[in-house]
Amino acid sequence: MDVFDLIFPRKCFGCGKEGRYICDLCLAKVKTPKAICPMCERPAIDGMTHSGCKKPLGLDGLTSPWEYDGVIRKAILALKYKYATDVVDELIGYLVTSLKDKLVPNAQCLVPVPLHWYRENFRGFNQSEEIGKLVAKEMGWKFISDLLTRKKSATPQTELKGEERTKNIQGVFSLNPRYQPSVINHWPLVIFDDVYTTGSTLKEACKVLKRGGAKSVWGLTIAR
Numbered sequence: 001m002d003v004f005d006l007i008f009p010r011k012c013f014g015c016g017k018e019g020r021y022i023c024d025l026c027l028a029k030v031k032t033p034k035a036i037c038p039m040c041e042r043p044a045i046d047g048m049t050h051s052g053c054k055k056p057l058g059l060d061g062l063t064s065p066w067e068y069d070g071v072i073r074k075a076i077l078a079l080k081y082k083y084a085t086d087v088v089d090e091l092i093g094y095l096v097t098s099l100k101d102k103l104v105p106n107a108q109c110l111v112p113v114p115l116h117w118y119r120e121n122f123r124g125f126n127q128s129e130e131i132g133k134l135v136a137k138e139m140g141w142k143f144i145s146d147l148l149t150r151k152k153s154a155t156p157q158t159e160l161k162g163e164e165r166t167k168n169i170q171g172v173f174s175l176n177p178r179y180q181p182s183v184i185n186h187w188p189l190v191i192f193d194d195v196y197t198t199g200s201t202l203k204e205a206c207k208v209l210k211r212g213g214a215k216s217v218w219g220l221t222i223a224r
Contacts, residue, residue, distance in 0.1 A: 013078065014071035021078070021087050026071040027094060033224045038062040038199055046103040057207040060216050061105065064196050064224035065098035072223050076194050079127045088130055095131070095222060096138040104218055109187035110136040110143050113205055114150040114173070131222070132192040142187060146176050148205055169200045173208045181213040188216035196224040 011018050014026030037044035038061065039053035048061040066072045075087050112132035129145050136143035151174045175184070191205050202219040209217050 012071065013074035020090060022071050022075055022090050022094065030070040030072045031067045033064055033067045036062065038196075038202070038219055041199075048103075048105075057210045059191075059199075059203060059206045059219045061103075062196065062199075062202075062219040062221075062224075063099070063102050063104050064221045065095065065102060066223045068195050068197075068223040076127075076222060079131075080194065088127075088134065091222070092131060092134045092138065095135060099135070099139060099220075104190060104220060106188040106216060107139070107141055107190045107218060110139075110141050110190045110192050110220075111147045111205075111209070112145060113191065113193040113201055114146070114148050128193050131194070135192070135220075141190065144179070144183075147179055147184070148173050148191075148208060149176050169204045173205050175208060175212045184209065185213040185215055188218070189214050190218050190220050192220045194222050196221040 009018070010021060012023040012026055013021055014029070015023060017023050035044055035047040036042060037048070037050045037053050038059045039049055039055065042050070044050055044061075046061070047063050049059060054060075068076070075091055078087050079091075110132050112126065112128040114129070115126045133143050133145065135141075150172055189209060191202055191209065193201055196202065196219065199219070202221070206217045206219070
């Protein structure tokens, strides 16, 4: 038993049963959200952006396997605020299994939403990067951890609502100058974050990628 096991005994975040952080029974209670167009948030086949909603700098679709509820919500909060990085292994297994039944068209390269360096240093890791790296490996996708950079800090999105989130996130991302346009437009991209609430973060990241030459950008989150 290590220090982590003392702080976070291996018990299900949902029911408290020993052995796993996410047990099969509690996971089965978490609903799959209805697929929506990420632009208008109305129902859409497989989460693809409606033809009438498509914009030059907009997301091409969205995949989120679970609602932000129950044991999934508790697992994500443990990752985000309690630094429970060992939860990642279990979450990855479930996430990859779920993704194999979901549509993420032509995906070839995963890009995580970056944290500002100060917040990442404070937490000790970027959960979107850690999970995204393993998802990409299991799905056979390329992974570029630093294609996007966060050029300024912002108020945590969880503290804001609606339009405040959109204004708060504007202008915080930029493309890493290390990468040539030929890299950005070579693969259909998947932009990955942990939770989709209003979509402000993914949409802003998508704008930056498409301005840089990306032809296709699909949004992927653990929960919505």
